[in-house]
Amino acid sequence: MDTQVFVNKAAASGIIAFDFLNYKPTTEIVELDIKDHLFMGMIVKEKEFKESISAVDYSVYQNKAVGIVCSTDAIIPPWAYMLLMEKLSPYVVYVDLNSAEKVLLDLWKRRLIYADLRDFKDQKVVVRASNSHDPALYVLATELLKPLVKSLMYGEIGLPKVIFKK
Secondary structure, three states: OOOOOOOOHHHHOOEEEEOHHHHOOOOOEEEEEHHHHOEOOOEOOHHHHHHHHHOOOHHHHOOOEEEEEOOOOOOOOHHHHHHHHHHHOOOOOEEEOOOHHHHHHHHHHHHHHOOOOHHHOOOEEEEEOOOOOOHHHHHHHHHHHOOOOOEEEEEEOOEEEEEEEO
16 A cells, blocks of 8 residues: 655745735724815815814824825815824824825835844745735835845745745
């Protein structure tokens, strides 16, 4: 009777996976639309603007990341953003003048930049493929991992595309 031994070639390859989901921010991200504080949704009138933003309960933004947007084509003076930031700062963990999607990408990139990547040093690493991740994450991962790794690949452990080898 022949006994066949199955070898897990992926495990035997020594390739380790780099998965962006391990670095995805967990902070809740919300948008604050500045148009709600504008006269007729279009014009910054200083007195009315200050009154409007002073009436907001900013505690609803506690421990959240906030993307400040304006859904109208209003011209917003820089001091208006400064006033909003002054009101938000005691509560939020992060603020940017961007959509929630862009804020997520920025926070994700920050987590990657500050991540401890020592486990990938001198390893064969495959960056897992996903169509749902912004290409900017792949660019950053390449920049961060290339100086560390023995080889850098894209895709899945079983069928990677080689990007770089030392």
